[in-house]
Amino acid sequence: MNNEPLWEVFIRSKQGLDHKHVGSLHAADAQTAIENARDVYTRRMEGVSIWVVESKYIHATNPDESESLFDPANDKVYRHPTFYDLPDELKYM
Amino acid sequence: MDEPKELEKFDDKIEQEIRIEPKDWMPDDYRKMLIRQISQHAHSEIVGMLPEANWITRAPSLRRKATLLAKVQDEAGHGLYLYCAAETLNISREEMVDQLLSSRAKYSSIFNYPTLSWADMGTIGWLVDGAAIMNQVPLCRASYGPYARAMTRICKEESFHQRQGYEILLTLCRGSKEQKAMAQDSLNRWWWPSLMMFGPNDDASPHTAQSMKWKIKRFSNDELRQKFVDVCKEQADILGITIPDPNLKWNEERGHYDFGEINWDEFWNVIKGNGPCNKERLQARIEAHENGAWVREAALAHAEKKKVLVNY
Ligand SMILES: [Fe+2]
Ligand SMILES: [Fe+2]
Numbered sequence: 152m153n154n155e156p157l158w159e160v161f162i163r164s165k166q167g168l169d170h171k172h173v174g175s176l177h178a179a180d181a182q183t184a185i186e187n188a189r190d191v192y193t194r195r196m197e198g199v200s201i202w203v204v205e206s207k208y209i210h211a212t213n214p215d216e217s218e219s220l221f222d223p224a225n226d227k228v229y230r231h232p233t234f235y236d237l238p239d240e241l242k243y244m
Numbered sequence: 245m246d247e248p249k250e251l252e253k254f255d256d257k258i259e260q261e262i263r264i265e266p267k268d269w270m271p272d273d274y275r276k277m278l279i280r281q282i283s284q285h286a287h288s289e290i291v292g293m294l295p296e297a298n299w300i301t302r303a304p305s306l307r308r309k310a311t312l313l314a315k316v317q318d319e320a321g322h323g324l325y326l327y328c329a330a331e332t333l334n335i336s337r338e339e340m341v342d343q344l345l346s347s348r349a350k351y352s353s354i355f356n357y358p359t360l361s362w363a364d365m366g367t368i369g370w371l372v373d374g375a376a377i378m379n380q381v382p383l384c385r386a387s388y389g390p391y392a393r394a395m396t397r398i399c400k401e402e403s404f405h406q407r408q409g410y411e412i413l414l415t416l417c418r419g420s421k422e423q424k425a426m427a428q429d430s431l432n433r434w435w436w437p438s439l440m441m442f443g444p445n446d447d448a449s450p451h452t453a454q455s456m457k458w459k460i461k462r463f464s465n466d467e468l469r470q471k472f473v474d475v476c477k478e479q480a481d482i483l484g485i486t487i488p489d490p491n492l493k494w495n496e497e498r499g500h501y502d503f504g505e506i507n508w509d510e511f512w513n514v515i516k517g518n519g520p521c522n523k524e525r526l527q528a529r530i531e532a533h534e535n536g537a538w539v540r541e542a543a544l545a546h547a548e549k550k551k552v553l554v555n556y
Pocket of ligand 2: 319373376402405
């Protein structure tokens with residue numbers, strides 16, 4: 152029936168915030184995808200700006216590799232300010 | 245990783261309330277159960293537009309017309325959110341639409357009843373959207389991420405649906421004798437089909453236990469139905485109309501309303517395709533789909549043409 156490609160939709164909910172993924176939809180081209188995204192995802196002023204990206208262009212990490220990718224940060228607590236022992240009377244730091 | 249290990253990891257995530265996301269490993273039956281439930285749910289939203297669309301041109305005021313249009317448009321949106329959630333499970337939109345149009349997929353039995361009077365717009369909002377909300381709020385915590393997120397979005401929109409319906413009934417019930425009678429007649433026709441929306445009794449619902457184990461569903465059909473009856477009784481009292489069930493009465497011991505037996509023969513009959521409007525609803529969907537074919541073709545052809553232009 153239709154071979155309209157799938158698009159991922161990202162919406163900036165208000166000025167000053169990042170675009171955030173909200174879902175996807177089918178449309179023949181980018182212009183239609185944006186128009187459809189407006190109707191589907193912003194009926195109640197949920198956005199001030201829309202990005203659409205054809206889903207096939209999104210590359211993602213593989214969940215199987217998430218351990219090797221994301222775990223190493225676990226043991227590097229020294230990247231956090233609370234790791235450092237400083238006297239209580241020290242102010243403005 | 246081998247399968248038993250994957251399964252262990254999966255069960256562990258479910259146990260710890262960690263959401264399952266599209267690319268994560270999941271048991272085949274989990275995937276199948278989700279596809280069935282989410283696509284049925286999507287179909288219900290889409291078919292559910294028809295009974296109300298029937299009254300848009302005859303809404304009694306501009307305010308009511310704008311509201312009804314907005315509500316029906318929301319339902320289209322709900323269908324789209326849900327189709328997208330289902331597509332993340334590796335079923336295509338074409339396949340789902342095809343299942344609906346060829347009667348291989350089901351949708352909620354409630355939409356096979358006719359909308360005979362304006363009061364039905366009120367009752368549908370109050371009871372049908374009300375029952376949907378009762379069902380859907382716990383699904384915002386469903387274990388499958390895309391489904392839970394779609395449900396969260398849907399639930400935010402549903403509450404206006406129920407309130408606008410109740411307001412329609414309130415207006416009728418405070419109006420003339422004829423208007424109040426119209427509201428009562430509508431409640432008489434929609435009450436039992438609304439209770440059927442929660443599905444068969446728990447002992448006749450084969451998928452419930454597994455669905456609850458996988459934390460897709462959080463409450464059983466009968467639990468949700470009971471909650472619904474309890475809240476509706478008081479809401480009907482405020483309207484001053486009577487729920488058509490002589491067995492409806494407060495049970496002090498249980499802390500719930502007792503209610504009469506549902507006509508399950510009617511329920512199964514509608515599910516099997518023999519309700520008052522099954523054929524009409526499906527026919528309307530098929531026609532809409534066929535009549536829209538040229539638009540889809542033209543849009544694709546236009547997109548192709550533009551691509552060629554860009555490449556040169
Ligand atoms: Fe809906
Ligand atoms: Fe609704």
